[in-house]
Amino acid sequence: MKITFPHIGNSYIPIKALFEDLGVETVIPPKSSKKTLELGTKNAPELICLPLKINLGNYIESIAKGADTIIITGGCGPCRFGYYCEVQKEILKDMGYDVDIIVLEAPEGNKKEFIRRVSKIANTKNIVKISKSLKNAITVLKKLNALEEMVLKARPYEVHENEVDKLYNNFIDKLEKSRGSREMINHLNNAVEMMKEIKLDKNREVLRVGIVGEIYAVIDDYCNFDIGKKLNKMGVEVHKSLSTGEWITEMLLFRSMGMSKEMKIWEAANPYIKTCIGGHARETVGNTVLYSKEEYDGVIQLMPFTCMPEIVAMSMMPSIQEEKNIPILTLIIDEMTGEAGYLTRLEAFIDLLRNRKDKRISQTVDS
Amino acid sequence: MKEIYLGVDVGSVSTNVIVMDSDNNVIDTLYIRTKGKPIEALKMGLGQMKSRLGENVKVLGLGTTGSGRHLAATMLGADIVKNEITAHGVAALNIVPNVNTIIEIGGQDSKIILLRDGIIYDFAMNTVCAAGTGSFLDRQAERLGIPIQEFGSLALKSKSTVRIAGRCAVFAESDMIHKQQLGHNQEDIINGLCEAMARNYLNNLGKGKELKPPVIFQGGVAANIGIKKAFEELLGCEIIVPKYASVMGAIGACILAKEEVKKRGKTKFLGLNIADSSFNVQSFECDSCPNMCEVVKFYRDENLAARWGDKCGKWSNVQISQNDEKLA
Numbered sequence: 001m002k003i004t005f006p007h008i009g010n011s012y013i014p015i016k017a018l019f020e021d022l023g024v025e026t027v028i029p030p031k032s033s034k035k036t037l038e039l040g041t042k043n044a045p046e047l048i049c050l051p052l053k054i055n056l057g058n059y060i061e062s063i064a065k066g067a068d069t070i071i072i073t074g075g076c077g078p079c080r081f082g083y084y085c086e087v088q089k090e091i092l093k094d095m096g097y098d099v100d101i102i103v104l105e106a107p108e109g110n111k112k113e114f115i116r117r118v119s120k121i122a123n124t125k126n127i128v129k130i131s132k133s134l135k136n137a138i139t140v141l142k143k144l145n146a147l148e149e150m151v152l153k154a155r156p157y158e159v160h161e162n163e164v165d166k167l168y169n170n171f172i173d174k175l176e177k178s179r180g181s182r183e184m185i186n187h188l189n190n191a192v193e194m195m196k197e198i199k200l201d202k203n204r205e206v207l208r209v210g211i212v213g214e215i216y217a218v219i220d221d222y223c224n225f226d227i228g229k230k231l232n233k234m235g236v237e238v239h240k241s242l243s244t245g246e247w248i249t250e251m252l253l254f255r256s257m258g259m260s261k262e263m264k265i266w267e268a269a270n271p272y273i274k275t276c277i278g279g280h281a282r283e284t285v286g287n288t289v290l291y292s293k294e295e296y297d298g299v300i301q302l303m304p305f306t307c308m309p310e311i312v313a314m315s316m317m318p319s320i321q322e323e324k325n326i327p328i329l330t331l332i333i334d335e336m337t338g339e340a341g342y343l344t345r346l347e348a349f350i351d352l353l354r355n356r357k358d359k360r361i362s363q364t365v366d367s
Numbered sequence: 368m369k370e371i372y373l374g375v376d377v378g379s380v381s382t383n384v385i386v387m388d389s390d391n392n393v394i395d396t397l398y399i400r401t402k403g404k405p406i407e408a409l410k411m412g413l414g415q416m417k418s419r420l421g422e423n424v425k426v427l428g429l430g431t432t433g434s435g436r437h438l439a440a441t442m443l444g445a446d447i448v449k450n451e452i453t454a455h456g457v458a459a460l461n462i463v464p465n466v467n468t469i470i471e472i473g474g475q476d477s478k479i480i481l482l483r484d485g486i487i488y489d490f491a492m493n494t495v496c497a498a499g500t501g502s503f504l505d506r507q508a509e510r511l512g513i514p515i516q517e518f519g520s521l522a523l524k525s526k527s528t529v530r531i532a533g534r535c536a537v538f539a540e541s542d543m544i545h546k547q548q549l550g551h552n553q554e555d556i557i558n559g560l561c562e563a564m565a566r567n568y569l570n571n572l573g574k575g576k577e578l579k580p581p582v583i584f585q586g587g588v589a590a591n592i593g594i595k596k597a598f599e600e601l602l603g604c605e606i607i608v609p610k611y612a613s614v615m616g617a618i619g620a621c622i623l624a625k626e627e628v629k630k631r632g633k634t635k636f637l638g639l640n641i642a643d644s645s646f647n648v649q650s651f652e653c654d655s656c657p658n659m660c661e662v663v664k665f666y667r668d669e670n671l672a673a674r675w676g677d678k679c680g681k682w683s684n685v686q687i688s689q690n691d692e693k694l695a
Binding site for chain 1: 434449450451452453484486487488489490492575576656657658659
């Protein structure tokens with residue numbers, strides 16, 4: 001059994017850790033690229049959202065590298081993501097691939113089936129071993145998320161250009177080459193320490209922008225044309241409202257349990273959206289409101305073309321912009337490889353934020 | 368010796384070059400069709416402007432904007448490279464300081480820019496929908512055999528309304544053909560088309576936004592008085608079309624270049640003689656990774672001046688050797 005899985009951001013690193021701890025062979029799909037997208041687009045329904053196309057490309061490339069089992073996470077959230085596994089199964093079958101597809105989703109009721117699937121993937125029935133490996137993988141994931149967050153925060157302040165990137169890329173390289181969670185956790189601890197050592201010029205006038213929207217578009221830097229880095233280079237500190245780590249805990253522990261952070265987001269969204277309408281629409285709205293409270297300079301909403309929950313959230317953005325006095329830019333991502341249009345919008349948005357800030361500062365000086 | 372600043376807007380349909388003096392007065396403007404060849408268009412534009420200006424001028428700065436702004440900056444050496452939205456906003460503010468809304472319709476895209484108290488407050492840009500752009504009007508004018516310059520004035524002659532679906536260029540075209548076959552007047556159809564375009568623009572870009580007067584209409588399509596009238600009727604207020612409506616982007620870039628030069632003290636502009644240089648572009652597909660980026664190599668007078676198009680920075684980040692830089 002050779003297991004593979006779709007890419008989303010850097011999640012392949014903790015997944016690699018998990019299966020290495022369990023002693024299961026994995027095939028990491030080649031990094032998402034133009035070729036991945038082409039393969040996916042060719043075989044997916046035309047109007048489906050972009051993540052499915054990239055996923056599909058990932059599988060095809062992995063199968064070519066010898067994978068025979070695909071793990072997909074399911075989702076009970078009422079958006080098309082809930083059907084991804086079924087649609088992808090059918091497409092791969094039609095294409096003539098003989099692969100096993102295992103869907104992992106929150107065990108609503110049928111715990112026995114969930115355990116059967118997990119032990120099949122894990123190649124063991126030893127629950128203690130499984131939960132220990134899982135716990136360590138989640139530690140890797142959380143530490144990796146923390147490092148990514150630091151990078152997006154530090155880059156605009158770095159004194160020596162590209163220093164943060166060099167360090168970050170170097171560690172990603174090390175993580176890819178290491179085996180098992182223990183080694184990775186060591187590397188990550190080192191990376192965080194070294195990040196703290198990087199010389200930053202905190203006197204710079206840097207803007208702060210929060211990123212909200214559909215989870216894949218927010219997290220995956222291939223999908224969002226590395227928007228975080230682009231903004232950083234324009235002198236903007238970036239915070240992403242969603243991370244894979246949070247999503248995993250949410251998926252495993254159920255949304256309905258309502259952790260304190262989620263309750264806060266939902267409460268913030270309440271004047272605009274009172275219930276879950278699928279995907280992360282409610283979180284998009286809630287996080288936008290929270291960013292305004294935390295005095296961010298602006299918010300960027302990202303979504304794949306035809307993403308329904310985000311379209312609903314988008315329709316609320318003008319009123320939030322008005323009432324909370326925070327500029328919001330919505331970018332809709334599709335399979336275009338030209339970035340010029342996005343760059344123009346981003347540059348104009350950043351100009352807008354900077355002028356607003358300058359004006360606010362000069363007004364406080366005057367009064 | 369007259370001291371001047373230059374503004375260049377390289378768009379999909381037109382390439383504009385404008386000249387301003389130190390007091391922000393426009394001295395000369397030039398509007399050339401890009402025809403898919405931005406390098407040639409810009410070279411020609413600058414060459415023409417050079418001969419029109421004569422010998423007795425000193426260029427203190429140059430700014431570029433438009434979808435070809437980076438290309439133009441590499442060719443000419445620019446003090447500032449600015450996106451179209453900011454450039455249009457700056458230009459409009461210079462002409463009507465209390466402007467609240469800018470409607471800008473160009474060849475390939477259309478924009479709405481909202482300003483409050485002299486700064487840009489919100490904007491939207493459409494590049495997906497062809498029905499809201501100048502290229503669509505161009506095509507329809509050609510199909511009807513009417514010069515685009517007369518399109519607007521013909522619309523004003525219309526006496527009765529013919530409604531044309533403006534949501535999509537394909538529907539609009541088939542709807543228009545259908546109305547023609549029913550025997551409607553050409554003027555009425557043209558007027559219907561202008562109204563459809565204005566309606567589509569407001570539905571598409573103005574959605575959920577408060578369009579407060581004073582409203583400025585600029586971009587190439589602003590020359591079309593039929594569309595101006597349609598906007599006035601839909602918005603119920605007067606629409607200001609500035610004198611240099613079609614080159615406002617270049618004016619904005621010029622003003623910003625002036626500010627930038629003031630800050631830095633000297634210009635990066637390579638001089639008007641650059642119009643006589645030869646420019647060459649070669650491209651290749653990088654095969655280092657599956658992204659297969661199309662990398663562009665840009666040569667000025669046979670010397671490599673810049674490279675771009677790669678995602679990873681392998682080509683674009685590498686400093687071109689000092690020697691080449693000097694020769695260029």
